[in-house]
Amino acid sequence: MQRYFLDDLYENTDNIKLTGEDFHHAIHVMRMTPGSQCYVSFADEVTVVAELQSVSDDTAFLTEVSKEEMKKELPCQVTIACGYTKGDKLELVAQKGTELGMAELIGFPAQTSVVKWDGKKLAKKEQRLSKICKEAAEQSHRQQQPKVKLLDTFAKLLKLAVSYDKVLVAYEESAKTGEKSAFVEALTTCRPGQRVLVIFGPEGGIAPREIEQLMQRNGTLCGLGPRILRAETAPLYVLAAMSYQWELLG
Amino acid sequence: MQRYFLDDLYENTDNIKLTGEDFHHAIHVMRMTPGSQCYVSFADEVTVVAELQSVSDDTAFLTEVSKEEMKKELPCQVTIACGYTKGDKLELVAQKGTELGMAELIGFPAQTSVVKWDGKKLAKKEQRLSKICKEAAEQSHRQQQPKVKLLDTFAKLLKLAVSYDKVLVAYEESAKTGEKSAFVEALTTCRPGQRVLVIFGPEGGIAPREIEQLMQRNGTLCGLGPRILRAETAPLYVLAAMSYQWELLG
Numbered sequence: 001m002q003r004y005f006l007d008d009l010y011e012n013t014d015n016i017k018l019t020g021e022d023f024h025h026a027i028h029v030m031r032m033t034p035g036s037q038c039y040v041s042f043a044d045e046v047t048v049v050a051e052l053q054s055v056s057d058d059t060a061f062l063t064e065v066s067k068e069e070m071k072k073e074l075p076c077q078v079t080i081a082c083g084y085t086k087g088d089k090l091e092l093v094a095q096k097g098t099e100l101g102m103a104e105l106i107g108f109p110a111q112t113s114v115v116k117w118d119g120k121k122l123a124k125k126e127q128r129l130s131k132i133c134k135e136a137a138e139q140s141h142r143q144q145q146p147k148v149k150l151l152d153t154f155a156k157l158l159k160l161a162v163s164y165d166k167v168l169v170a171y172e173e174s175a176k177t178g179e180k181s182a183f184v185e186a187l188t189t190c191r192p193g194q195r196v197l198v199i200f201g202p203e204g205g206i207a208p209r210e211i212e213q214l215m216q217r218n219g220t221l222c223g224l225g226p227r228i229l230r231a232e233t234a235p236l237y238v239l240a241a242m243s244y245q246w247e248l249l250g
Numbered sequence: 251m252q253r254y255f256l257d258d259l260y261e262n263t264d265n266i267k268l269t270g271e272d273f274h275h276a277i278h279v280m281r282m283t284p285g286s287q288c289y290v291s292f293a294d295e296v297t298v299v300a301e302l303q304s305v306s307d308d309t310a311f312l313t314e315v316s317k318e319e320m321k322k323e324l325p326c327q328v329t330i331a332c333g334y335t336k337g338d339k340l341e342l343v344a345q346k347g348t349e350l351g352m353a354e355l356i357g358f359p360a361q362t363s364v365v366k367w368d369g370k371k372l373a374k375k376e377q378r379l380s381k382i383c384k385e386a387a388e389q390s391h392r393q394q395q396p397k398v399k400l401l402d403t404f405a406k407l408l409k410l411a412v413s414y415d416k417v418l419v420a421y422e423e424s425a426k427t428g429e430k431s432a433f434v435e436a437l438t439t440c441r442p443g444q445r446v447l448v449i450f451g452p453e454g455g456i457a458p459r460e461i462e463q464l465m466q467r468n469g470t471l472c473g474l475g476p477r478i479l480r481a482e483t484a485p486l487y488v489l490a491a492m493s494y495q496w497e498l499l500g
Contacts, residue, residue: 072476099483101475140477180498225351225493226322227390233349236483240490241498243475248430248491 001049002030003039003138005145010046013064023060026052037065045073045143072143074101075192075246079164080235081157083110083202084117089232094129098136098146100239105129106197107150108157112204122150154210157199161217165194169214170234171221172205183222183238187245200234251299252280253289253388255395260296263314273310276302287315295323295393322393324351325442325496329414330485331407333360333452334367339482344379348386348396350489355379356447357400358407362454372400404460407449411467415444419464420484421471422455433472433488437495450484 004022018026018040026032032052040062041047050062080102082093094105107125109116117125126148133146151157161167168186190196199206199214206214211221224237254272268276268290276282282302290312291297300312330352332343344355357375359366367375376398383396401407411417418436440446449456449464456464461471474487 070476096483096486099477099479100487101477140479142477180500184494184498225497226320227349227351227392227493229349229390233346233486236346236486237350237490237493240487241494243477243487244434244491244494247475248434250430 001038002026003041003047003141005041005134005137007043009044010042010048013048013050016040016048016050016062016064018060018062019058023058026060027055032060038062039068039141041137041143041145047072047143068143072141074103074239074242076190076242077103077193077195078239078242079104079106079195079197080239081106081108081197081199082231082235083108083200083206084113084115085202085231086114089230090125090129091132092232093235094132094146094148095136096236097239098133098142099140100236101142101243102146102235102239103144104147104149105133106157106160107148108154109152110154110202110204111207111210113202114204117150117152119152122152126150154213158213158217161197161199161214161219163195164197166190166196167214167217167219168196168198168222168238169206169211169219170198170200170224170238171211172201172228173221179221179223180225182220183224183241186220186222187242190246198235198238200231203231251288252276253291253297253391255291255384255387257293259294260292260298263298263300266290266298266300266312266314268310268312269308273308276310277305282310288312289318289391291393291395297322297393318393322391324353324489324492326440326492327353327443327445328489328492329354329356329445329447330489331356331358331447331449332481332485333358333450333456334363334365335452335481336364339480340375340379341382342482343485344382344396344398345386346486347489348383348392349390350486351392351493352396352485352489353394354397354399355383356407356410357398358404359402360404360452360454361457361460363452364454367400367402369402372402376400404463408463408467411447411449411464411469413445414447416440416446417464417467417469418446418448418472418488419456419461419469420448420450420474420488421461422451422478429471429473430475432470433474433491436470436472437492440496448485448488450481453481 047068048064129148137145290300297318298314379398387395
């Protein structure tokens, strides 16, 4: 059953409206007619099964049938922050990260980032990545649609970092030396509702000066097992491990 | 430092030879000269640091300098078996699965597989996927190069299944109902050295008749958390969770 994400909070569910692209998708792609049902997820993650009542030229009107009781979101809000990489790797992280439960995707220019994106390019990229996250959220039955923020300086990442409950830094050198307790320690001490920021370097890794600055913001260096993971693979490892630790081992 | 995989067992290390593509890569791409070093992984996973001694027209002669002591392979041999999917999804599983520690990749035609590949096409695909695995194994510092087998019938998968210590079947319906203990149970009861086969359906899932046949071969149905993962994402989730359980939690 199709799923739509609304920016509104859950409130008056006798009056659920789909407009814009969602309207187009529901009526023209899914060909919903009065009586058809879909999921509607609100900004506060409440999700309902809704039934189409009537359709105007640009709005579909639905009412709530029942609530989706099963919890689909990771118990902690996980933000994945990736240094800008070459090619479309960030698109892979957007899609797979959404399937794996990421709450937010941040991109930032790292010292070793080869690509240089200006404001206009960043805005366009941000839009594209948001669309990928939205589609993946619908397909993977999320109750929340990951937000995307593409930063233009590393300093902005440092500024954001202080607002998180935990800051983890995936660090290849930790992996190479066989360090394995920091990541487990971080995951097993997280409490439901906490906000976790996990930072990944681009292909060239995170520079010593950047590591130092992140450490000053309470960053914890984490190794992710003995194999060297590519820049776009490491975030997927982290999210899968979090799901395993928090949702399956519990 | 570059890594090469040899088909020989570790034995006479005063006489390590690189030939064919490895020779070409070492001498013409990496421009190794006498005294240069690289890793050489043997078929039995023994890995050494080796030093180039001399070069003939088609062979590079190396000797062992030291052993790579750190264990880079998952403690269990994990085979990932994917139903044939559309597009190049199997290539993503080959690359990322190798980084994440997969020992072997099997493809099979499932009832819901849309693509139909004949013998010639399968042989070509197998070659391409093997190449992707080899390159990913070198980059991710593996000590073993994953094997690739593309089967032409589901019956062959069933026949192979009986030779594994554990057979797990990723099952979307288990995920939907919130089942979460079977996968944890399977991972925590695996003993080092055991061979584990994990089976994933294509986009359309695994048909009831196929599930039934796998259950008759001691297959265990496993849910992988509450979100619906795409066909190519589920294997990455499983491998990351295995690494977390076996290599980090230990």
